Amino acid sequence: MNLVRQIVILLVCGLLLFGPSTVAFATEDIWGGFLPMGEYYTMLDPEGNVLMETGREIYLQDQYLTSDNSLYEVVEIDEENKTARTKLVEKVQLEIISINRLRQELGLTVIEAAKNGSKGRIALYHTHNAESYVPTDGTDSIYGRGGIHHVGQVFADSLAERGITVDYSNALHLPHDRGAYRRSRETVLELLASHPDAIFDIHRDAAPQSAYAIELQDEWMTQVHFVVGRQNQNLGVNRKYAQSLKAIADEMYPGLVKGIFYGRGNYNQDLSPLSLLLEAGAHTNSRPAAERGISLFAEVVDHYFYGPTAEAAGHEQGAVASRSILGVLGFTITLSVVIYVINTGGFGPAWERATALLRRRRLK
Amino acid sequence: MPALPLSVTMLAVVTVLLFLGLGQRILDNMRLTDRTAILILLLMIVGHFLPTVSLSPYLAINLGGFIPIGVVVYLLMTTSRVEQRRAGIVSLLTALIILLTDKFLPLQPGLLDPLYSGGIFAGLLASFMGRSRRGAFIAGMVGVLAVDVVAIAELWFRGVKERITVGGGGIFSSMVISSFLAVVVAEVIGEVRERIKLGGDESG
Numbered sequence: 001m002n003l004v005r006q007i008v009i010l011l012v013c014g015l016l017l018f019g020p021s022t023v024a025f026a027t028e029d030i031w032g033g034f035l036p037m038g039e040y041y042t043m044l045d046p047e048g049n050v051l052m053e054t055g056r057e058i059y060l061q062d063q064y065l066t067s068d069n070s071l072y073e074v075v076e077i078d079e080e081n082k083t084a085r086t087k088l089v090e091k092v093q094l095e096i097i098s099i100n101r102l103r104q105e106l107g108l109t110v111i112e113a114a115k116n117g118s119k120g121r122i123a124l125y126h127t128h129n130a131e132s133y134v135p136t137d138g139t140d141s142i143y144g145r146g147g148i149h150h151v152g153q154v155f156a157d158s159l160a161e162r163g164i165t166v167d168y169s170n171a172l173h174l175p176h177d178r179g180a181y182r183r184s185r186e187t188v189l190e191l192l193a194s195h196p197d198a199i200f201d202i203h204r205d206a207a208p209q210s211a212y213a214i215e216l217q218d219e220w221m222t223q224v225h226f227v228v229g230r231q232n233q234n235l236g237v238n239r240k241y242a243q244s245l246k247a248i249a250d251e252m253y254p255g256l257v258k259g260i261f262y263g264r265g266n267y268n269q270d271l272s273p274l275s276l277l278l279e280a281g282a283h284t285n286s287r288p289a290a291e292r293g294i295s296l297f298a299e300v301v302d303h304y305f306y307g308p309t310a311e312a313a314g315h316e317q318g319a320v321a322s323r324s325i326l327g328v329l330g331f332t333i334t335l336s337v338v339i340y341v342i343n344t345g346g347f348g349p350a351w352e353r354a355t356a357l358l359r360r361r362r363l364k
Numbered sequence: 365m366p367a368l369p370l371s372v373t374m375l376a377v378v379t380v381l382l383f384l385g386l387g388q389r390i391l392d393n394m395r396l397t398d399r400t401a402i403l404i405l406l407l408m409i410v411g412h413f414l415p416t417v418s419l420s421p422y423l424a425i426n427l428g429g430f431i432p433i434g435v436v437v438y439l440l441m442t443t444s445r446v447e448q449r450r451a452g453i454v455s456l457l458t459a460l461i462i463l464l465t466d467k468f469l470p471l472q473p474g475l476l477d478p479l480y481s482g483g484i485f486a487g488l489l490a491s492f493m494g495r496s497r498r499g500a501f502i503a504g505m506v507g508v509l510a511v512d513v514v515a516i517a518e519l520w521f522r523g524v525k526e527r528i529t530v531g532g533g534g535i536f537s538s539m540v541i542s543s544f545l546a547v548v549v550a551e552v553i554g555e556v557r558e559r560i561k562l563g564g565d566e567s568g
Contacts, residue, residue, distance in 0.1 A: 057470040128471075144524055172526045175518050179466035179511060182478045182538045189537065231477060265473040345555070 040207055043084045045072060051086065052259065055206025055282075058084040062230070063262040065243070067223075067255060069094055094247035097240050099197070099305050102274070105237060119306045122159055123196035124152055125169040127184040127268075130176040131204045136287035140206070141176060147287045151280045152202045154291040158298030164306065167191050181268060188268045188275075197305055198274040201267065203227075204290065207282040213289070214255050221292035222281030223258035224249075229277075230262050232270035241274050249300040256296055395443075395498060404438075407431045408540070422527050432540050436505050439498055451490075451499040451506075458486040458507030463514060482508040482542035487549025495557075497550045504546030508539045 043052040043064060051072060052064055062074045064086070072086035132147035134140050149170060156168040169191055173183040184201070191199055205212065205225060212222040226242045228235065242260045249257040258279075269275040278297075281290035344350040396404075411428030418424045440448055462482050469476065476484075483504045490500035519526055 056472050143522055172519070172524065174524065175515055176471075177466045178469055178471050178473060178478050179462070179515065180471075181473050182482075182508070183512065183515065185479065185538050229473075263472070266477045266479055267473065268479075346559070 039082060041082050041084060043072070043074070043086060045086055046088060052261070053207045053211045054261070056227075056261070056263065059264045062264060063089065065092060065246070065260040065262075067257065067259050069246075092243070094243050094250070096247045097244045099244075099274075102237060102241055102244070105240075119163045119165070119302075120197040121165040121167060121194060122301065122305070123167040123169070123191040123194075123199040124156055125171065125184065125187050125191060125199070125201055126152055126203070127173055127180050127201050128176060128203055129172050129174060132283065133204065133281070133285060133287040133290060134283050135285070140283040143174065143176070145170065145172070148202060148204050148280070150287055151204070151290045151294055155200075155202060155280075155294045155298055158295045159301065162298065162302040162306075164302060167194055167196060181266070185268050185271070188271050192272055198276070198301070199272055201275075201277045202294075203277060203279050204285075205279040205282040207284065209282065209284040212258065212279075212281045212285055214293075216253055216256060216293075216296065219292055220289055221296070222285045222290045223256060224293055224297045225258040225279035226260040227267065227277035227279065228260060228262050229265045229267035229269045231264060232266050234269055234273040234275065235262075237273040238269055238275065242276060245276075245300060245304055248304045249297070252300055252303065253296050256293065256300070404435050407435075418527075422525060424527060429537075429539075432505055432537075432543065433509075436502050436543075439502055443498060447494075447496060447499065450494045450496060451502040454486065454489045454493055454496075454499050454503040455506035455510065457489050458482060458503045459510035459514075461485045461489075462507055462511045466511065479538055479541060480545060482511075482538065483545025484549055486542060486546035487553070490546065491550045491553040491557075495550070495554055497547050497554070500546035500550035501543045504543035505539050508542045 040053045040055055041058045042050055043054070043058060045051050051066055058074055058077065060074055060077060062084070063071060064074075065071050069092045071089040071092050073089050074084045075087050076085040077083075078085075126148055129149065130141040130143055130146045132139055132142045137147040152168065152170075156166045159166050169187050171184075171187045173180040173187065188199065188201075212225070213220060214223050215221075226246065228238045228242050239262070246257045246260060267275075267277050269277075278294075280294045341347055341350045344353050408431055411431035414427035416424050416426040440451060443451075462478075462485060465476065465481055466478065473479070486503035486507050487500045490496050490503055493499070
């Protein structure tokens with residue numbers, strides 16, 4: 001078949017698929033990606049007790065740190081019953097690693113240490129703008145800015161009341177599909193341009209009401225759940241960061257942080273360390289409950305970043321710079337080796353050429 | 365010390381490596397000279413720092429976004445008609461597959477992360493439809509761009525009048541990552557095929 005005909009056929013296929021699909025997507029979410037509402041994944045411990053219920057897909061090797069700091073790893077998935085069985089990895093002794101000490105561990109980028117006594121900047125955004133709370137918003141999803149934006153605004157206001165500069169992006173990343181993370185990447189990059197101290201992607205989960213409901217300070221509210229992506233180079237720092245935040249929250253408001261889910265995925269956390277995805281309650285909780293929970297969490301964030309546990313690190317900036325240079329050198333050398341091997345057509349030829357070069361130099 | 369974006373640092377490192385003559389094989393397969401490749405990378409670094417300009421209450425354009433698009437146009441203009449058509453087909457197919465996976469796969473990015481899927485599909489398709497690294501680069505970028513255009517169309521169709529920023533994100537935007545990843549995938553597949561073919565010739 002000649003190429004012109006191939007092109008025409010493909011263009012027609014493209015129009016047939018893109019055209020109606022755009023209309024279909026525009027009229028309803030016919031291919032919604034989360035588990036259907038009412039269906040949840042249940043994570044079980046080795047004894048069969050429920051650790052977590054979530055609308056999020058769970059994969060093998062995903063890990064979960066419970067509210068009492070037991071770390072479990074998924075070893076078996078039952079797709080039919082939507083259950084995930086785990087094994088206990090360890091009981092974690094949470095350590096509060098100060099924000100400035102975490103910054104010192106960041107290898108490739110040079111980051112200015114926070115100045116003593118001043119509060120910095122926190123960035124917020126929503127990848128899944130449509131997420132809403134059924135008891136308050138009447139639906140679990142609003143095409144546009146859903147109930148989650150109200151929760152985000154409360155979080156932003158609570159941080160701002162404490163003297164923190166907040167960059168809150170209301171940018172839309174619709175349609176509500178998995179491409180939203182690709183679209184929200186642009187938002188993250190825009191927010192990172194002003195060098196925030198941390199960045200949060202605020203979501204809500206899909207789970208039974210009881211999964212997130214908690215009574216704190218004589219009020220019913222929702223817990224906050226952390227999600228850390230396992231598939232990015234910042235996993236190590238983000239793990240310590242999430243655990244440190246949880247440790248502070250456990251001291252200030254025991255039970256406020258539901259747990260930490262280490263899930264498969266990037267979640268744009270490769271763009272910056274100190275990047276966390278928050279689940280503020282579930283669709284079955286009321287929005288005011290989620291707002292109360294996130295408002296308390298703002299206090300935790302303030303305490304961690306700008307409170308007594310944040311140490312001055314100006315005198316250690318030189319060490320940070322040295323580590324950054326080493327990191328760049330390390331990256332350069334690694335990349336050079338990879339490209340050299342590709343160039344010469346394999347490890348064997350690369351080694352032969354390198355040794356031949358060395359022999360020639362020695363003879364000279 | 366001022367903080368330098370990691371992406372700019374890494375791109376600068378890649379530029380230096382090309383200047384030193386590394387990556388020659390990949391450039392040869394893309395039919396690019398060292399000079400052209402270095403110029404493209406330098407322009408992308410510069411583009412990272414360009415501002416976003418508002419054209420209307422609903423449309424803004426990040427000037428830096430024009431550079432990778434300009435690179436695609438350059439690659440298309442400096443190749444044969446057959447290659448142009450092939451690149452167009454691969455781009456369309458890549459966009460179709462990205463759209464389908466966006467809609468059919470789970471909402472969370474666990475399986476086949478949406479950041480990398482475009483580049484992988486483009487690299488695979490370009491490899492099996494002409495083994496073109498240039499086509500892979502074009503499809504990686506145009507495929508993702510096309511899906512974003514469909515998303516914008518859907519928003520407007522549903523009456524969501526939102527300010528759209530085109531071309532944002534700079535060097536580490538999903539478009540640019542897709543294009544570079546597509547070339548890497550195509551290169552790896554190409555090398556493996558060559559190895560198999562050479563192995564067959566030697567034993568044959």
